[in-house]
Amino acid sequence: MPASTHRPGEAVLAADAAGASDAAQILSLSGITKTFGATRALDGFTATIEKGEFVTVVGPSGCGKSTLFNIVAGLEEPDPGCAMRFEGKSVIAADLLGRVSFMPQRDLLLPWRTVIDNAILALEVEGTPRKQARALAEKMLPEFGLAGFGQQYPHQLSGGMRQRVALMRTFLFKRDLMLLDEPFGALDALTRTMMQRWLLDVWQKHQRTILFITHDVDEALFLGDRVLVMSARPGKVKLTQKVDLPRPRPAEIVISPEFIRLKRTLLEAIEEEAMKSFTAEGK
Numbered sequence: 001m002p003a004s005t006h007r008p009g010e011a012v013l014a015a016d017a018a019g020a021s022d023a024a025q026i027l028s029l030s031g032i033t034k035t036f037g038a039t040r041a042l043d044g045f046t047a048t049i050e051k052g053e054f055v056t057v058v059g060p061s062g063c064g065k066s067t068l069f070n071i072v073a074g075l076e077e078p079d080p081g082c083a084m085r086f087e088g089k090s091v092i093a094a095d096l097l098g099r100v101s102f103m104p105q106r107d108l109l110l111p112w113r114t115v116i117d118n119a120i121l122a123l124e125v126e127g128t129p130r131k132q133a134r135a136l137a138e139k140m141l142p143e144f145g146l147a148g149f150g151q152q153y154p155h156q157l158s159g160g161m162r163q164r165v166a167l168m169r170t171f172l173f174k175r176d177l178m179l180l181d182e183p184f185g186a187l188d189a190l191t192r193t194m195m196q197r198w199l200l201d202v203w204q205k206h207q208r209t210i211l212f213i214t215h216d217v218d219e220a221l222f223l224g225d226r227v228l229v230m231s232a233r234p235g236k237v238k239l240t241q242k243v244d245l246p247r248p249r250p251a252e253i254v255i256s257p258e259f260i261r262l263k264r265t266l267l268e269a270i271e272e273e274a275m276k277s278f279t280a281e282g283k
């Protein structure tokens with residue numbers, strides 16, 4: 001798909017014309033634009049996410065990926081004139097607050113809370129009684145590789161374990177759409193590969209829809225049903241790449257000719273944008 005050229009006004013019309021008929025869609029974003037003072041972070045980001053899809057998002061640093069997630073999580077409103085639909089209904093960002101699970105770029109574990117109490121944070125905010133929330137989290141510990149660590153504090157955990165606590169918190173907050181902002185960014189290559197395989201298992205088991213930001217093209221392809229490549233800031237979709245690799249995907253799929261072909265296409269698109277963003281920053 002070529003780069004989007006939607007202006008916010010046009011996008012509203014396009015989204016309205018689409019109507020609420022497509023039951024397969026969970027999220028539809030049309031011409032999402034966001035300006036912070038003199039900085040335009042996003043400009044006409046347009047994409048539709050289907051229920052149960054695993055969509056990965058790659059793009060140069062500063063192109064507006066986290067801003068996009070903040071909007072979909074309901075923490076920021078986009079500029080006027082943008083259109084969003086969620087579960088078939090027209091929404092503004094504020095309507096989405098609490099309706100999607102969101103793992104921000106930093107894991108945000110509270111150092112004074114145990115693993116269990118960090119994991120239940122969103123449930124508590126939602127009003128679930130603490131005892132009940134703790135019991136739910138306790139049951140989930142083995143699946144997240146944290147059996148026996150429920151009473152430990154974040155500083156007693158490895159980087160991979162901290163990420164799993166943050167992910168467990170996101171999964172415990174049961175919403176159909178999950179936003180994961182570079183969840184494995186801080187991990188070494190081996191732990192990362194293990195976490196990717198583990199995430200695919202839990203995604204399939206829990207039947208969620210995942211939007212996943214990463215800087216790693218291999219990760220984007222290994223995990224995704226589709227990869228959205230974003231342009232340099234202001235961010236929009238430069239390329240949508242479908243990943244027709246069968247699942248479950250074995251680790252060695254990364255050296256298959258099809259994987260390498262897809263990787264080459266993505267790298268070309270990303271490098272072009274990374275160069276643009278680099279030269280823009282240098283000015």
Ligand SMILES: Nc1ncnc2c1ncn2[C@@H]1O[C@H](COP(=O)(O)OP(=O)(O)OP(=O)(O)O)[C@@H](O)[C@H]1O
Nearest residue numbers: 036039041060061062063064065066067068105233
């Ligand atoms: N609250 C804010 N106030 C002002 N500017 C902001 C704010 N949030 C983001 N920006 C700006 O918007 C642009 C996009 O930032 P964002 O964090 O979305 O990028 P990103 O693609 O997530 O980058 P990275 O890959 O480094 O995480 C940047 O220029 C950033 O400085």
Ligand SMILES: [Mg+2]
Nearest residue numbers: 065066067105
């Ligand atoms: Mg970011």
